[in-house]
Amino acid sequence: MASQETGKAAALTNVLNFRDVGSFVNNCNAGSAPKLKPQRLFRSARPDEASSADKNFVANVVGIKTIIDLRSDTEHIMAAKKHQQADKVSTPTSRDPAAGVPKIPGLKYEEINLNGKGFERSLVWRLKYISLARLIYNMALGYRTEGIAILGREVMQPRGLIGLGRDTLDYCGPEVKKVFDVLSDETAYPVLVHCTQGKDRTGITVMLALMLCDVSIDAISSDYVLSESELEPEKEERMKEIRSIGLDESFARCPPDFCPQIKEYLGAKYGGVREYMAGIGVSPEQQEQIRSILLA
Template structure:
């Protein structure tokens, strides 16, 4: 059973891990009333939610919206992995296709994206789901451009032939490992302005709350989404950092398997953990490159009045 022992005011789940109420956690961490509890949540994948878990989300939390930050590859893998979710125990470890930093590699533009959708049986009736792929095409293209033409040719050849892990290892060894988790977060922010705008379109809509954001482990892409919101709401950096770093403890049951998987695609063991100083580096990059969170969001198309709407909805 997934327990909330390390998270103040947490809920008890059978199969949902790394779950927390941002308002409760931030207020407890800062000893101040900054955010309204019971509105914004974060977690790992909820695909294996038991009947009890679904009741908690629907009846206790009264969740209205789930933002799914995963790639098409991750959705495809979820089809078979969580088919028997109600009867299973805790969710299994992530696979290579679910590693947070991996882009959506799909060399065949003719593939129908609907083939990769999370099956309706894995989604909870009564909750609105919205897919926002922070590792999508703009991010993927930016990373692939950092490979030599020979490396790109080899990657695509392997991918088309079905050797997906071997293809991804070319990117992992030559690009991802060198960038590190904070560098890849900066890449996402730099190249995924449209996706950031889509996130804030939801976050500024009162009808979407209570709202849950998740990726596979609820660590990096979820952490990046939460970081932007917390920056906008004037949450101290120390509290943003503590929220991000908490995922490392929450994900310890999966760490051993995760390390094996990421090693197979050319990534260092550190990618299984939370990078020390990640929040400070990413926040500092936003400040230095764009002059602050407000200007960064405006660059993504999130106007000042929309930003103020998010603050009004979430802040005490």
């Protein structure tokens, strides 16, 4: 593991892909490039298996106050079952799918399914009729993973990570706004953003925040592609999950052109990040507040 100067924390043992975004970006940038405040915005993969030492580091050494969890209900259910099987405990009966997912005591959790209902509908609309019928049948019987695998094979795989990134911009405006409502609240910081891998949904979120701060696309891309090597230690285990929902190894990678392509799409369709944010309800005042929180 690299030193804190690169924004990566050597102190964590059971949480992958953890880093201080500000420190990492500052290390990438040179000269007159915008500088970010360190110890403000962090990113990681799921912290579900955090050790006692990891939890102490996150809560007391780094001082994280808020964790933004971008995962879906299905991912929370799978994570809760994994925890239940590993620790041989009963998952609490609750209508909240995240109720059985381990949490770090004392921190505020914002559970925002970034790829929510609008995104899900956009995928379902692309299915052929027979596949839609199979999806409904599986979901009705409680076979969530099997149902999602239909979407994975027939829609998500052909669209690829970049296509799905564009879909996130197009169909996840309400959820992106919820995330940025949190990020515009100075009392929430330091903030940790994560999904399952801390790679794509987390990557889109961090990318939008960094673009608001006029960070170069090269530095943003460097932060994004770092996730591929950071996640390598559990790649074999991740591939089991990825394959279970009908996807291939490309979904474990970080395409080098992901961030430039998303930026280009953002500009061509929406006029840029500020216009996109305003269009989904993140006010100019909130955007400036985020800049003031993150920029040195």
